[in-house]
Amino acid sequence: MNLLTLTFLFPLLGCLVLALSGDRLSLRGAATVGVTALGLAAATTVWVGLDFLEHGSAAQVMELWTWVDVGDFQSSMGLLVDGLSLTMLGVITGVGFLIHLFAAWYMRGDTGVRRFYAYMNLFVFSMVLLVLGDNLLLLYLGWEGVGLCSYLLIGYYYHDSANGWAAFKAFLVTRIGDVLMAIGLFILFVELGTLNIQTLLARAPEVWARGDLMIELATLMLLGGALGKSAQLPLHTWLADAMAGPTPVSALIHAATMVTAGVYLIARMHGLFLLAPDVLTLVGWIGAVTLLMAGFAALAQTDIKRVLAYSTMSQIGYMFLALGVGAFDAAIFHLMTHAFFKALLFLSAGSVIVSCHHEQDMRRLGGLWRKLPLAYAGFVVGGSALAALPLVTAGFYSKDEILWEALASGHIGLMMAGLVGALLTSLYTVRLIVGTFHGTPGSDHSRHAESGRGLVHGLPLVVLIVLSTLVGAWIHPPLDEVLPASPGAAKEAGRHALEIGAMLVAVGGVAVALWLFAWRRALVARLVALPEGARLWRLWHHAWGFDALFDAVLVKPFRGLVWLWRSDWINGLCNLVPLLARGLRWLLTRAQTGRLRHYAVSMTLGATVVLIFLAVG
């Protein structure tokens, strides 16, 4: 149990060593330090997890020190271990380790490797704190910490200011969510007098009735934070641009761990959300709308990383949908399998990108499947899991669970959205794989692709390939003690019908997509060339135009305001006082002409005025 602290101390140590070593550490050494730190953290996690399961899976709390203690306000640096945080910990350190390892191949030769691994380790440190924090303030520390690391890693290639602005946008949009979440924290503290998660969950039902306005408000604010971090509507615009970072970063932060923090937050605070049925329904619908919106957007991307980014958004939409129908464990299960197969897809994409000399546009790729067999295998297995091909993939079991819970809880609309989303998923996945690996090479880069070699490159891919299949679905997160039973747990009626329906959709979708994108390419091209098709393509390519909307409604007015105020008009008003003084001085100095007759006249006039006043008064 005491080893628990090591899960975040190793990454922190790694980060400090890398940050303070300067040039004394060779590039290879830096990669070794970064990967070793994560390896040790992962090993510790295994140890802690086994220990935890041995002792009957009861939640354990470990207080490190008192962080803030003022009057009634107490917040500790305390850790909470239960099935949920352990599941997250496993994903973070396990998948994180594989990605760190892969990154050693991906980043070789890059002179900024020290910086890269320092950020990555810092990220894992923050993320572990996020999931282990036993109070919302510590969770918030991790929450903002991962945001900062995400910012730094998106802007890793800083020479291009576009990357910097992409990072800026990511931080800013998530910060809007964070501020909402902070307000949620204020409400919770003032109403319940604590920020400790377990106390909050215990106290909330005593203070609030179901559907009380304050609990709805508080959860709405927490939801705001979750939307920002998890890139859900309307705070989703940053994720696609976040692909500017190195691909392992996209795999770790923008697919497997950080973006799912919102799901974790809602699952963690499930007791509050269950008291706020309206907000919970909103969660489900936001998830449904996001998954459809992002699904369509993924259809019309040419950059393979952007396809994956929108697909991530869409998959997190599924998780939100599951949360919204009260199936918290299904959401976390999907979070886990998604972490496996999406990390696999991103790493395979990374392998393709490096092999093709940093080419990531599908139109200039193609015909790679013979040259890059391992990456191809990764894409096929990961893509099958993403499309939830029946029985053999991990994604099938988790997605099927979500659809079933939606049906069992009576949310037919959400279930239908999920099914349509499944069809879209099949379509864009097949399009991605066919476009990247089949057909004819689109440029010299793909013609001269060289496959990655070595254990560092191969091992993470192989492990993730295995985890993305049925094997991954065998891992059952120990969530029963933490999360309430889902609505569909006790029911059976209609489950098989739904399963068969979902299978048909997935397989049918893949078949249609294969037919369309592999054999009838000309037809697709013709459709896109039509005026309506072109319009639709543009709309989806720009992800329904949210960027333009926010630009017009928020960014431009703000810039205008800044421009208008840049010279400090309030100060300008205050500067009128010295101007007035100068004006008066000018007037009075003009009066001092040095001519005797002027003085005589003014003296006489003055005396007359005074006399008149005296006479009248």
Added chain:
Amino acid sequence: MILVCLILIPFIGGLLCWQAERYGEQPPRWIALGTMLLELALVLGVWWYGDYGLNAMQGASDWVLEWRADWIPRFGIEVHLALDGLSLIMIALTGLLGVLAVVCSWHEISRRIGFFHLNLLWILGGVVGVFLAIDLFLFFFFWEMMLVPMYFLIALWGHSGSTGNTRIQAATKFFIYTQASGLLMLVAILGLVFAHHAATGEYSFSYEALRHTAQNELSPQMAWWLMLGFFIAFAVKMPVVPLHGWLPDAHAQAPTAGSVDLAGILLKTAAYGMLRFALPLFPEASQAFAPVAMGLGILGIFYGAILACGQHDLKRLVAYSSISHMGFVLIGIYSGTELALQGVVVLMVAHAFSASGLFIISGQLYERLHTRDMRLMGGLWGRIKGLPGIALCFVAASMGLPGTANFVGEFLVLFGTFDAWPWVVVVASGGFVLAAIYSLFIMQRVYFGPAKEETPLGGLDGRETVMMLGLLALVLWVGLYPGPLLDTSEAAMQNVERIMTLEETPALPEETP
């Protein structure tokens, strides 16, 4: 007696520096450094041996250390110094930033070094006096006294501004703003003294006696006007929008050490003054005034932040961000709960660290690039070793990232205010988004983007590295373990809370027979 030493050390050290110039360039620097280290050691000693936790429930006049002597008995003016948890923290901060100010101008100042350090140390001496003086006349004396050396600091060693202002203009503006506001405070003090005279037939400038008068003898109208006199004086120094006009110019044109002192401690004297005088002297009037103060706080947060977003001059950006941060301080002070007031203390310390850090970084960039215009920077990440990473940490502190001291301060203020003023807190939280914008602008414009030139610039030397890492360690220490700080100021802040919530005032010892 130790209190007198605390005040005298910087003054004497300053004189020594001035005279030591004739022996070369280095002696004044070393003497100044030694003086401030001595001062710091003395304060830390007082901190170590004092007990600041116990006397919470015994009234505002509980001082841990006190020293008094007659000065002008005819008018009841005394040299009355006293120290409690709040003043201790502020003096420790003064000592620390004093050391920092000396160290950061080690190479920057090469003209009239002795006189420079005289001014620097005298500012610090004046500030320590402000934090210790309890007699209102003495307080006013120190309040005005610290302006003069600051004026010289800006006027003689300043830079000319990016907007074409000369350093003399900036110094004059600073002086007139603060002088005029000081006049208002003098009027308010005298009004209080005459009211006391009318009630008791005696003149007195003593804190306890005047508090007694202010709470028992004044008509609400009178209390309101006198409170306003104090408030405006402090508001100019803080600064509160719309009285902030002097700050950007003064900051942009002051030498680095001047900016560090200005942002780090001169601004804090205003918040201290409110906590020590404006609130305890006029609790009812202050409470009635709270809505206005909240409004001004929010105005400051947003106005400062939006203007910070529009600046090209790095130091002006940091200056405007200070205005924004001080908005949180104002809100915390007038919400008057213990939680918010403790947040104010932490935030004052935090802002002193983070703003000083950013000003020092601006100074270091200026030494290397000879500009503070961010349009001429860009891509510096690869060109300077060490500095960008440190800058990043201070930028993170400036936007209140958890783990830094600023987070603890700002969040405690908001947590403490939310109960009584939920909407103020909701609106003020929006300031975090703006803080992220202007803070990240620094990263984006200075360090990211294509490099203007490829030649590497000099990295941080040992002096700079130690200074910056030390400051950073403090930011993180207060951010992760603010316990010692909070314990020290707890009693003092509980007193202010009790006064603000208008609980029955504890029986005061009779000053006059």
